[in-house]
Amino acid sequence: MFGGARGLIAFGLAAIAAAAAFGSRPGQGRAAAQGSGLPEMMPAAGEAEGWRPDGDHQVFRGDDLFIYINGGADIYHEYGFREVAVQDYAGPGGRALSVEIFAMADPAAAFGMFTFKAGPRGRAVDVGAEGRLESYYLNFWAGRYVVTITGFDEEAATREGILAVARVLDRKIETAGERPALAGRLPADGLNPASVQFIRGPLGLNNIHVFFTDRRINFQDGIKGEYRNGARLLLLRTSGPRNAAALFRSMSEGFRTSARYRSFRALEGGHVEAVDTRGLTFAAAVRDDLVLVALGAGTSFARSLFERVR
Amino acid sequence: MTAKYGRREFVRKTAALGASLALGKSVLAAPGTDRIGAGPGGTAAAVDVAVAMGDDYGRAAARAVEMLGGMTGFVGRGAKVAVLANVQSRHPGSFTKGEILRSVLRLAKDAGAAEVACLSWQPVKQWEDTGLAAVVREAGAALKIFERDEALFRPIPVADGRALTEARVLTAFYDYDVFINMPITKDHAGNKFTGTMKNLMGLNSPANNRLFHQANWQTDPAAIAHLDQCIVDLNKAVRPALNVVDAAEFITTNGPFGPGELLKPRKVVAGVDRVAVDAYCCGLWGLRPEEIIMIARGSEQGLGRMDLSKVRVEEAAV
Numbered sequence: 312m313f314g315g316a317r318g319l320i321a322f323g324l325a326a327i328a329a330a331a332a333f334g335s336r337p338g339q340g341r342a343a344a345q346g347s348g349l350p351e352m353m354p355a356a357g358e359a360e361g362w363r364p365d366g367d368h369q370v371f372r373g374d375d376l377f378i379y380i381n382g383g384a385d386i387y388h389e390y391g392f393r394e395v396a397v398q399d400y401a402g403p404g405g406r407a408l409s410v411e412i413f414a415m416a417d418p419a420a421a422f423g424m425f426t427f428k429a430g431p432r433g434r435a436v437d438v439g440a441e442g443r444l445e446s447y448y449l450n451f452w453a454g455r456y457v458v459t460i461t462g463f464d465e466e467a468a469t470r471e472g473i474l475a476v477a478r479v480l481d482r483k484i485e486t487a488g489e490r491p492a493l494a495g496r497l498p499a500d501g502l503n504p505a506s507v508q509f510i511r512g513p514l515g516l517n518n519i520h521v522f523f524t525d526r527r528i529n530f531q532d533g534i535k536g537e538y539r540n541g542a543r544l545l546l547l548r549t550s551g552p553r554n555a556a557a558l559f560r561s562m563s564e565g566f567r568t569s570a571r572y573r574s575f576r577a578l579e580g581g582h583v584e585a586v587d588t589r590g591l592t593f594a595a596a597v598r599d600d601l602v603l604v605a606l607g608a609g610t611s612f613a614r615s616l617f618e619r620v621r
Numbered sequence: 622m623t624a625k626y627g628r629r630e631f632v633r634k635t636a637a638l639g640a641s642l643a644l645g646k647s648v649l650a651a652p653g654t655d656r657i658g659a660g661p662g663g664t665a666a667a668v669d670v671a672v673a674m675g676d677d678y679g680r681a682a683a684r685a686v687e688m689l690g691g692m693t694g695f696v697g698r699g700a701k702v703a704v705l706a707n708v709q710s711r712h713p714g715s716f717t718k719g720e721i722l723r724s725v726l727r728l729a730k731d732a733g734a735a736e737v738a739c740l741s742w743q744p745v746k747q748w749e750d751t752g753l754a755a756v757v758r759e760a761g762a763a764l765k766i767f768e769r770d771e772a773l774f775r776p777i778p779v780a781d782g783r784a785l786t787e788a789r790v791l792t793a794f795y796d797y798d799v800f801i802n803m804p805i806t807k808d809h810a811g812n813k814f815t816g817t818m819k820n821l822m823g824l825n826s827p828a829n830n831r832l833f834h835q836a837n838w839q840t841d842p843a844a845i846a847h848l849d850q851c852i853v854d855l856n857k858a859v860r861p862a863l864n865v866v867d868a869a870e871f872i873t874t875n876g877p878f879g880p881g882e883l884l885k886p887r888k889v890v891a892g893v894d895r896v897a898v899d900a901y902c903c904g905l906w907g908l909r910p911e912e913i914i915m916i917a918r919g920s921e922q923g924l925g926r927m928d929l930s931k932v933r934v935e936e937a938a939v
Contacts, residue, residue: 377831381709382822383878385834386810409711427810428875430882447713448880461712461880517845518810521912524846589909 349396349412352456352483359475362408365401370394389512390424391416402472406462410476413457418488419532423509425452427518428459431505431537436474438481440488443505449473454486493548496601497536498619506537519545520606523565529558530602542608544616546601559597562604566593582617584610623745623754623764626773626793669932670892670901675939678869678889682724684939685865685891691732695863696799698733703797704762705823705861707805708743711750712879714872717805719756721867721889725803726760738763740793742773742827767791774826777858781922784847785833785854789826802861806868806890806902808876812849814913815877816899817864818856818924825855849915856895856924864898866890873906896925897932904929 349370356363369379372394376384379395393414400408415421418440425441429450433443439458442451447469448461458480462469494507510516510533519535522528530547537543549555566585567575572593575585582596594605594613603620605613671688673681686692696702704725706717722739729737739757741748745766748754757764767773774789794800804820811834812819822830833851834844868888872881886905892898896919900910910916910927920927 377827380878381827382819382830382834383810383876428881430874432882445880445882447883459880463711463713513845514810517813521813524914 349394349414350398352412352480353396353398353410354400354476354479354483358479359400359472362400362402362472362476365399365407368396368398370396386427386514386518387413387424389514390427391420391511392424400472400476402469404468406464406469406472408463408469408472408476409461410480411459411461412480413459415455415457418452418455419491419509420511421452421455421457421488422490422494423511423515423532424457425450426508427510427515428457429505431503433505435505436477438474438477439484440490442477442481444470444474446470447473449477451477451481452488453481453484454488456484456486458484491532491534493532493534493546496546496621497534497544498538498616498621500619501538503537506535506543508535509533510535516547519543522562523569523571525569526561526565528562529554538608538612538616540607540612542612542616543606544608544620545604545606546620547604549600549602551600555597555600555602558602559595562595562602566595578610580614582614584613622758623748623766625745625766625768627768627770667933668892668935669894669926670890670897670929670934672868672888672890672901672934672936673939674886674888674936676887677720677939678718678867678887679720679724680939681869681887681889682721682865682891683728684937685889686725686728686863688935688937689863689891689893692728693732695801696729696732696734699735700733700798701736701796702729702734702738702799702801703794704729704737704739704801704803705741705820706739706753706803707820707823707867708741708747708751708753709823710878711747712872712881714870714881714883715805715807715877715879716747716751716753717803717867718869719752721865721869722753722803723756723760725801725865726757726762729799729801730761734799736763736797737761738765738797740765740767740791740797740824742767742769742791743823765793767793769827771826771828774829779854779858781857782854783922784850787829788855788858789829790859791824791826794824799863800859800861802864802895804864804866805871806866806899806905807871807879808873808881808906810876812845812914814899814903814908814916816866816902817861817895818852818899818915818919821855821859821861822852824859846914849913850918852915853918853922853924856919857922861895862893864892864895866898866902868902868905894925894932896920896927897929897934898925900927900929901934 350368371379395413429443433445436442436444439451439453446465460473533547535545563583566572572585584594596603596617671685673684675681775792777788806816809815833848870885872879873884875881
């Protein structure tokens with residue numbers, strides 16, 4: 312299924328080669344790990360039956376995340392990344408897993424990072440504050456930590472190993488966590504809970520939808536949920552009603568003038584609507600410190616969603 | 622064979638090369654020139670974007686190249702061939718698959734290449750963990766790993782660079798006659814999509830690549846456009862002879878590193894026109910090329926054609 316990757320995790324590289332590869336002094340990774348606490352959370356040999364650490368762990372802090380994730384590090388920083396520990400595991404039958412423990416700035420950051428990494432099609436699992444198991448990987452969050460466990464095939468035995476390791480980590484992390492308050496403002500009726508995504512900046516927003524390329528969308532954080540027929544509701548929280556009104560005006564102007572949109576109209580009650588070049592409908596409104604945006608909802612369903620925002 | 626190069630080893634080796642490097646037998650297009658390593662006569666295939674689909678990804682890669690006229694149209698007898706695969710991450714669907722890489726390496730050798738080498742500044746651990754180091758060895762090619770030392774990269778001015786006026790390309794590429802670009806297409810959290818054009822960051826220095834990410838990316842939406850413009854500018858300075866894209870199984874979420882949801886079109890896509898190839902690939906998971914800034918700007922700025930109705934796309938099953 313995954314070509315050369317299956318069962319080919321190999322460690323035991325010379326320290327010099329590893330240091331050369333990462334541009335660091337031999338042992339620098341271990342020195343940086345001292346006191347971080349994340350490596351100590353990793354399951355020891357035998358804690359997850361049949362699985363044992365394979366090779367040394369690695370720790371990356373701050374901007375060094377670019378060494379590990381390279382071009383994909385920006386979104387982690389947007390959410391509030393602080394540190395990650397990575398440890399490989401060898402298991403029965405030559406199987407392999409990779410465990411990453413991300414320490415974020417706070418539980419809201421961890422929740423957001425989890426919602427970004429976890430796909431909506433996975434199966435909910437009872438680990439951490441929330442967990443989701445996909446075909447070959449699992450994500451869960453607990454407190455300010457996000458854990459990602461990756462297998463290298465889609466076989467049932469590997470998924471069992473992933474779950475076993477996840478349960479050990481769940482016990483060791485010993486912290487729960489609550490969703491940010493904004494998540495509770497989405498209308499509950501008809502919401503697909505696995506679709507909820509918490510965002511903290513433009514990268515997160517662009518991964519939901521690229522609204523405009525010619526204007527800034529200023530917000531503090533946001534939450535997105537999906538409803539029936541694929542309609543999505545996005546709540547963008549600003550620092551107060553004045554800024555929300557300013558953002559609403561800017562977005563309305565964008566819907567009205569951008570070449571991406573057509574059929575703009577201002578509706579009764581202060582809502583606005585437009586349709587993009589793909590035929591996707593957009594509706595927007597403002598309430599208190601929030602700008603509400605419905606995508607693909609149609610006029611009446613959008614209005615219904617807006618009215619039910621808590 | 623895996624060789625690791627630091628500054629000292631590189632200086633020794635390049636000193637031995639003597640005239641070829643001093644004369645700048647350039648693999649990389651000087652500003653405004655044609656693509657490099659076109660092979661004997663620079664075959665102009667009737668097909669612009671070749672797409673081969675099937676469960677045997679190695680055969681699909683060979684078929685896609687065949688649809689473009691065959692590897693001998695790109696690799697001349699005795700040529701030295703450099704290959705750039707994506708080994709950014711070992712998570713499934715995030716790196717170029719071994720079967721596809723193996724197929725291209727063998728095709729290049731069968732075309733009469735004197736040397737076929739994968740060049741990379743990614744750690745050798747990535748190559749080992751993905752299994753690609755073994756693939757390179759088995760194919761009789763060389764794997765050359767370079768330290769992330771700026772002294773190993775050559776400054777290249779970018780003519781008409783709008784955000785990037787100077788790239789820093791791995792100097793070792795200049796030892797080669799033909800450059801084959803082998804990305805995996807996939808999601809990217811920064812700019813939604815990665816393919817042939819973005820893959821060239823793999824031969825640009827990490828320090829220079831960091832310039833593509835603006836310091837104010839958290840507040841300025843233009844920062845994303847800056848990243849894409851830098852990628853377009855880099856592609857003005859470097860033009861592969863051939864692009865062979867792993868579009869077989871790839872992540873559509875949490876890219877470029879993964880893990881993420883896997884899409885499995887079972888396709889290998891090949892072509893010379895990077896913009897057209899990327900325009901085709903982004904459509905595989907519902908993206909529109911005009912909405913991907915680097916594709917749109919690549920088209921606007923003369924790197925290729927985004928409108929697939931104006932290029933010849935040919936698909937075949939294997």
